[in-house]
Amino acid sequence: MPLSVAVAGASGYAGGELLRLLAAHPELEVTTVTAHSNAGQLLGDVQPHLRSLAHLRLAETTPENLAGADIVLIALPHGQSGAVTAELPDDVIVVDCGADHRLADEAAWERFYGGDFFGAWEYGLPELLVDGGAGKQRQNLAGSTRIAAPGCNASAVTLALAPALAAGVGLAQDLVTVLAVGTSGAGKSLKTSLLASEIAGSASAYQVGGVHRHIPEIQQNLTAAGAVDPTLSFTPVLVPMSRGILATATAPLAPGASAADVRAAYGDAYGDEPFVQLLPEGVFPRSGDTTGANTALIGVAVDEAANRIVALCAIDNLVKGTAGAAIQSLNIALGFEETLALPVNGVAP
Numbered sequence: 001m002p003l004s005v006a007v008a009g010a011s012g013y014a015g016g017e018l019l020r021l022l023a024a025h026p027e028l029e030v031t032t033v034t035a036h037s038n039a040g041q042l043l044g045d046v047q048p049h050l051r052s053l054a055h056l057r058l059a060e061t062t063p064e065n066l067a068g069a070d071i072v073l074i075a076l077p078h079g080q081s082g083a084v085t086a087e088l089p090d091d092v093i094v095v096d097c098g099a100d101h102r103l104a105d106e107a108a109w110e111r112f113y114g115g116d117f118f119g120a121w122e123y124g125l126p127e128l129l130v131d132g133g134a135g136k137q138r139q140n141l142a143g144s145t146r147i148a149a150p151g152c153n154a155s156a157v158t159l160a161l162a163p164a165l166a167a168g169v170g171l172a173q174d175l176v177t178v179l180a181v182g183t184s185g186a187g188k189s190l191k192t193s194l195l196a197s198e199i200a201g202s203a204s205a206y207q208v209g210g211v212h213r214h215i216p217e218i219q220q221n222l223t224a225a226g227a228v229d230p231t232l233s234f235t236p237v238l239v240p241m242s243r244g245i246l247a248t249a250t251a252p253l254a255p256g257a258s259a260a261d262v263r264a265a266y267g268d269a270y271g272d273e274p275f276v277q278l279l280p281e282g283v284f285p286r287s288g289d290t291t292g293a294n295t296a297l298i299g300v301a302v303d304e305a306a307n308r309i310v311a312l313c314a315i316d317n318l319v320k321g322t323a324g325a326a327i328q329s330l331n332i333a334l335g336f337e338e339t340l341a342l343p344v345n346g347v348a349p
């Protein structure tokens with residue numbers, strides 16, 4: 001008997017991607033889908049690409065409508081999920097794709113988000129180095145019933161920088177990150193700045209100057225990996241693609257560390273990972289190669305003249321950046337094979 005799954009926020013981009021992946025999961029069955037302004041509609045009318053689930057009707061997002069399922073996956077705007085999850089029974093397994101349960105530091109929550117603070121759940125990035133690099137986050141996800149899926153930009157930057165900092169080949173201060181980000185990262189609701197005529201043929205930075213909400217999440221992750229008080233400049237740039245992130249992250253090279261040490265650190269961290277793949281020396285990732293896949297592609301170089309490590313990470317923001325990470329973490333929590341129902345191959349061209 002498959003376990004039953006409810007998806008809250010099923011009319012949005014992250015919810016839609018959860019459903020696309022769940023539809024191919026042999027151990028899980030989607031029984032409930034909920035929405036806000038689209039409640040009452042058939043899923044097939046709102047997400048016409050989800051053919052096998054088109055018959056499901058979107059209910060209102062309430063704890064009562066979600067509570068009957070074995071598993072609840074939540075893809076609501078930040079600030080909306082905490083109140084809902086607080087009402088769900090303890091024996092229901094909950095994965096929140098929003099930010100409400102990512103940050104452990106209430107002051108950081110207050111500064112970057114504001115509103116009620118709901119506290120941190122197990123963080124849904126299995127490949128995250130923890131305990132200063134001695135372990136991986138997957139060990140903490142086994143058997144967990146409350147999981148916070150990571151932010152998409154936070155995943156890309158964390159995966160790019162954590163191995164260098166955990167191994168001590170990079171320094172944790174003066175980290176500089178610039179990300180090319182596709183428009184689906186901003187969600188499905190209408191915004192003038194996201195109209196095709198505004199973004200086609202143009203690139204624009206947003207949330208510049210240390211204000212982006214993923215900064216404290218990245219610092220929290222890098223600290224788990226062993227960095228002490230990491231400082232980070234973070235600049236996302238909206239580019240005309242619907243999906244994908246290409247993060248370029250640089251860190252000062254630690255005194256005495258060589259380019260071979262840096263490559264070894266990334267090889268040790270990701271050599272056995274099914275979804276995080278280190279590209280050969282001199283090869284750097286393209287975001288398009290991760291489209292539709294739960295794969296993160298990493299490329300690393302050392303800029304000798306600048307004395308910096310340059311690490312690039314490409315992911316699909318909707319797969320490894322959210323829905324894929326959620327289902328990968330859920331697979332671990334439930335004791336299923338970690339890779340179940342998660343594509344490693346992208347869609348091209």
Ligand SMILES: NC(=O)c1ccc[n+]([C@@H]2O[C@H](COP(=O)([O-])OP(=O)(O)OC[C@H]3O[C@@H](n4cnc5c(N)ncnc54)[C@H](OP(=O)(O)O)[C@@H]3O)[C@@H](O)[C@H]2O)c1
Binds near residue numbers: 035036152188317
């Ligand atoms: N997009 C990404 O790449 C990405 C990556 C990582 C994490 N996330 C996180 O996933 C969550 C959803 O993001 P998204 O991009 O999927 O956004 P979205 O496309 O705008 O979808 C939002 C969903 O929440 C519902 N909703 C809107 N306002 C609501 C309210 N006041 N109360 C209850 N439900 C409400 C919407 O329902 P109606 O459409 O019916 O109004 C829709 O189903 C966010 O927390 C986001 O940070 C997104």
